[in-house]
Amino acid sequence: MDVVNATHHHDLHDDGYIGKFQSVIGLMKLKTLTLKPRHRIANEIQEIKLRIYGIKERIERYNFQSSEQQEGLSIKYPDRLGSLFVDEGEIVGFEKPKDEIVGWLVDGEEKSRCGISVVGMGGVGKTTLTKNVFDDQQVKGCFDCRAFLVVSQSYSVEALVRNMMMQFSEETKEPLPQGINMMDTTTLITVARSYLQSKRYVIYFDDVWKVDYFWDEIQLAIPDNKKGSRIMITTRNLDVANYCRKDSRVQVHKLQPLPPNKAWELFCNKAFRFDFDGICPSELKDISDEIVQKCEGLPLAIVAIGGLLSTKDKTVSECKKLCQNLSSELDRNPHLANLTRILGMSYDDLPHYLKSCILYFGIYPEDYSIRSSRLIRQWIAEGFVKHEVGKSLEEGGEEYLTELIHRSLVQVSCVHYDGTATSCRIHDLLREMIMRKMKDLSFCHVVDEDNHEQISDVTIRRLAIKTSSNNMLRSIENFPLRSLYIFDVLIKFSDYFGSKFFAKSKLLKVLDLEGALLDYVPDDIGNRFHLKYLSLRYTNVKNLPKSIGKLQNLETLDLKGTLIRELPSEINKLTKLRHLLVYNRRTYSSISGESGVRMMEGFGGMIVLQKLYHVEVDHGGLNLIAELKKLKQLRKLGLKNVKREYGNALCESIEEMEFLESLHISAISENEVIDLQFISSLPQLRQLHLFGCLEKLPNWVPRLDQLVRLSIRFSKLKDDPLKLLKDLPNLLCLAMVCDAYDGEMLHFQVGFKKLNKLYLVQLNNLNSILIDNEALPALKLIEMAHLPKLKEIPPDIHLLKNLETLRLIDTPHEFHQSIDPNGGSKNWVIEHVQMVTIVERVGPNPNSFDFSYRTFRHPKVT
Known part of the structure; x- marks a missing residue:
């Protein structure tokens, strides 16, 4: 019955139960019919609020005025002059970045035009650093002409080229071309190209925002004259730096916040410069340290807040008041207005679809490191990630997060072995700004x-x-x-x-x-x-x-x-x-350290499932494995308690998962054989974990071109598996653990081109390791643990020129003697290793869990 009929019957039975009941049914149907449109309208209202707030922010930031207030439109940018005119003695913490960049500018023998990009969040000191490099006498002497141009969000190529020519004229004392102020863009570019054709030049473009338009236009005016010319760019967006690579070789310097000691030095210089000769009074050290920590190494924040403190009484109560009320001070105090505007510009420049995503960081507590997967799944649930053809929502969310990282708004807290961000956070002061926007938008x-x-x-x-x-x-x-x-x-x-x-x-x-x-x-x-x-x-x-x-x-x-x-x-x-x-490390599994859950028959209907991790296969057996065959969209699969007799059925089901990227299979016991020989191809597989006895390494493993991580445990392999793995083109991490290999020798032949982490743990028969020249060229970390028969360090380890970290855990005493920095005949083989950590068991009891820890740098490593 539709709404009209329900209302009509209500009129006929005005006082009856039937009429009232039918009226309620009608209203329920009406509510159901309008629920989705109302939900859509609510979302649209939220988007309109975001846009209106953005317009309001830009009006305030750029100081737009109506025609009644002024004849022309003026735009007021955040003050950048302070960053351009900083005395050499006031620059703190930029010594190493400056030396690196100056070296790129003047020491290189590259004659083609090259670029240098300094990337970092707003306020990290990009402009201060590059202007200091620009004024360096060594740099001045290497180039025929120089220019320092501020680009910002609103620019014109015509104005930039004209300004560049004026700076050249001022430095070289050459006259400007006649009529330069009347030239159009094409003529200006022609004149600039002609002028620069015979000169070695260096041009700095400060504060570049546009990913493509800026470079495509400006590079027309600066020819590659094969004279060793250089271009330097500062930007908040890594994509800007990467875009320039299409026309020039580019070095990228990611400018980091100041380390704690330099942050403290800068703060004291600003806060106590005139009262205490730049030294913090002892009674203010604790509260001052808390203020500095809130700045998280951001020079602009340290200078602004330190400058504000310099205007106040130097008492504990006054400092505490500033620290506790910093959020409100950012809103109202003119000393911090420039800091707030500069941080806010990065938010204002975001496309609309990313603004809700960055606001989401304000939901999490201060200093909270957020798992990337958690964040992306919540974005998807909220509807922030838009569906694109040929791309999963998770892939879209990962791209959103990457863009926020590239824009220097989100900091990576922890990276996976393949370099992807596993957790992330935002700067505390940026979070303060986001919190205010969340409140204004009722987000x-x-x-x-x-x-x-x-x-x-x-x-x-x-x-x-x-x-x-x-x-x-x-x-x-x-x-x-x-x-x-x-x-x-x-x-x-x-x-x-x-x-x-x-x-x-x-x-x-x-x-x-x-x-x-x-x-x-x-x-x-x-x-x-x-x-x-x-x-x-x-x-x-x-x-x-x-x-x-x-x-x-x-x-x-x-x-x-x-x-x-x-x-x-x-x-x-x-x-x-x-x-x-559904996996759980609180309930222990002897073979893998974590347990899974039992699922009931019938789960094959969840056909869009992408991640199922872990399921105990012995509960359901072959019927459960048959249902797995229906889950064709799986990207990550974890199976526990696998038995040998499941082999053929398991291979058949896994082969149906063409998108599978991660596979973890654990046998029901250490001695149970995992039979996985009958898989022909897993083209997308990136991670493989096989925990159980293998009669031999599956013959499809060496064909996994996308594999980046391989971990085997309890495999009891008789033949050295390295000869089959050496040609894997993308392998980054290899772990052979807990009797994964029963042999006495491992031989690393030429190959393993990208491997950077190697774990050899509890291989009880291993007594020697051979490393060929040109094997493992990218290896950075080796961990060797519980290798009772390995009596000395591999003599060929000196061939691993990029090795940075060597961790030795519970290896024989003779092994430790062979690398003792204070004696031993083979010290030279690890002199290139930056950090060596030795963990030794304490006492005669071989089952003791007491260990001593020693970490040292080799004496010859500077």
Whole structure:
């Protein structure tokens, strides 16, 4: 019955139950029909608010005025003059970067035009450094003409070329071409090319923002005259630096924040220069150190905040007030206005689709290192990542994160062995700016220990709780939330996680309870039909309710580190699930150190699943393996408790996974054979972990052209596997652990072109290692542990010229003597190794877990 009929019957039975019931049905249908359009409109309103706020920010930042206020339009940029005119004595911490860049400029014999790009976040000192290099006498003497041009976000090629010619004229005392102020762009470029054709020049382009247009236009005016000319660019965007490579050889210097000692020196120079000769009074050291830590090595912030402190009384109370109120000071204090504007420019320059992504960092606590995968999956659940043909949403999210990293807005905290970011964070002062924007846009409400009062704003859609306030947790039920995040809540969250908790949050999409003190999931979790992301990671939850099967839109279910050992059959109904993370290091598995979960028959219907890690195969056996065959979209698969008889079926199922990038297979015991010989090809495989007995290395492994990581344990291989692995073109990390190889000798032949990490652990029969010349040319780290028969360091280790780190754990005493820096005949073989760490067992007991640690640099390493 449609709405019109429902209303008509209501009129006929005005006082009857039938009429009232039909009226309710009609209203429910009307609400259902309008739910999606209302949701779309709400999203569009949010986007409009973001755009309006961006326009408002740009109006304020550039000081736009109406025609009634002035005749012409003026644009006011953040003050850059201070960075251009810094006395040599005030520059702190740039000694090494300056020497490196000056060397690139003057020492190179390259006659073709070359580029140097200095990349870093706003305020890190790019302009100060490059202007200091520009004024260096050694640089001045190497070039016929020089120019330093400030580009910024708004520029014209015509103005830049004209300014460049004026600077050349001023330095060389040559007259300017007649009529230069009246020339159009084409004529200016022609004149500049003609002038520079016979000169060795160096040109600095400061603060470049555009990825392509700037370089494509400006390089027309600066010819490659084969005289050793140089171009230098400063930018916040690594993509700008990389784009220039298409026309020139480019050296990239990623300028880092100041180290703690240099940050402290700069701060004291600014804060106490006139009162205490640049020395911090003892009573102010603790609070001053806290202020410096908040700056995180950012020179602009140190100078601005240090300068502000220099204007105040040098008392403990005054310094504490500044430190505690730094966020509000950034908003209102004119001394910090330039800092705020410069940090804000990076946000304002973002395309619209990235602004919501960077705002998301404000949800997480200060100094929080965020797993990249967690962040990207939450972006996807929120709808921030747009679908592109031929690309998964996860790949799109990775590109978004990479772009934010390249724009120097996001810092990489930890990298994977292949160089990808596994975790990331943002600078604390940038976070302060983001927090203000989040508040202005009603993007997310954050409640922490400094702000845990009762809130009554019914427009709250995202809520991040970082407090253990009982009142705050009880008040959650008052808000119609779309996303909820719990951080560091130290009271038992289970007491609040009941039916009332979900009373108004019918449209909840993201529920992140990672690390919460939670030991159960309420039955009515299934009523959250719109939920896309659910994380119970590192909680004490032991079981999932059957209602979990009602979450038809769930995309990520993170159960890592919980106490769940078996999943209910209802989970098989989650046909949109993309990531199922179920491995657990809290329950020990002797062969791999972590356990998986049991799944019920029927999970093959989750056909979009990309990550399934780990499943215990012995519960379900061949039937379970047959269901795996249906999961053709898997990128990562982890299987536990594999038996020999599963071999053929397992190979058949894995071959169907054409997108598989990571495969982890553990046998049911150390002596169980894993038979995987019948896989023909896994073209996308990048990681392979085989834990169990192998009669021989599978013959398809040497054909894995994309493989970057290989780990084998308990393999008991009789033949040296290195001869089969040496030609893998992309292998970066190799681990042979726990009786992976039973032989006495390992021979590294010519090959392993990209291998940079090698782990040899608990190979009980190994007594010698041979390394051919030109083998392992990229190796940077070797870890050798528990090798009882290896009595001396490989004599050919001196051939590994790029080796930086050598870790030796519980190796024989004779081995340690062979590399003792204070004696021994073979010290010379490791003189090139930068860092050597020795971990020795203490006492005569071979089963002792007491170790001593020694780390040293070889005496000949500078």
